[in-house]
Amino acid sequence: MTELEQYRDQASAAVEELIQAAGLRRGQIVVVGCSTSAVAGQRIGTASAPEIGQAIFEGIRSQLYSRGLYLAAQCCEHLNRAIVVEAKAVSEDDIVNVVPRPKAGGSFATAAYACMPGAVVVEHIRADAGLDIGGVLIGMHLKEVAVPVQLENDRIGQAMILAARTRPKFIGGERAVYDDKLK
Numbered sequence: 001m002t003e004l005e006q007y008r009d010q011a012s013a014a015v016e017e018l019i020q021a022a023g024l025r026r027g028q029i030v031v032v033g034c035s036t037s038a039v040a041g042q043r044i045g046t047a048s049a050p051e052i053g054q055a056i057f058e059g060i061r062s063q064l065y066s067r068g069l070y071l072a073a074q075c076c077e078h079l080n081r082a083i084v085v086e087a088k089a090v091s092e093d094d095i096v097n098v099v100p101r102p103k104a105g106g107s108f109a110t111a112a113y114a115c116m117p118g119a120v121v122v123e124h125i126r127a128d129a130g131l132d133i134g135g136v137l138i139g140m141h142l143k144e145v146a147v148p149v150q151l152e153n154d155r156i157g158q159a160m161i162l163a164a165r166t167r168p169k170f171i172g173g174e175r176a177v178y179d180d181k182l183k
Helices: 003-022 049-068 108-113
Strands: 029-034 070-074 083-086 119-122 129-133 146-149 159-166
Touching: 003 029, 003 049, 003 129, 003 146, 003 159, 049 070, 049 108, 049 146, 070 108, 070 146, 083 108, 129 146
Parallel strands: 029 070, 029 129
Antiparallel strands: 070 083, 083 119, 129 159, 146 159
């Protein structure tokens, strides 16, 4: 197995584990931020690798698309962490005009933009779950309330993976009654 195939398989296993742990349903959105530099064992932003971005995108896409879930691919800080997503997942009013590239958007977001059907870019999204590959800070794109998810598959290459799901807020105080299915 090549290194790229290994990255694809690690990404696929991690997102499959997140889908199960978060109980995601068709039509929900998963935000993924990925530093291909970190995956290769380098400092974030120093060694963008399009082939790594493509391999990770392929592994994640296979799991999400087969379940009717949307991918929201976070760009790097040079594009203010904008999001690549399918146009049908967002309002037309939210679309911005920019095309990610490996050194301005990141290799993962570039792969998503090139391969995702009807790809557009938006500045913000409120995702239902997410994967942070390499410490790129996806939290701004998660719905409130984010809940950490411990993954067994917690690495792609040299990069750590942090995962989260979201749940509705608990409101009302000590006399309130809560729906256990929404925790």
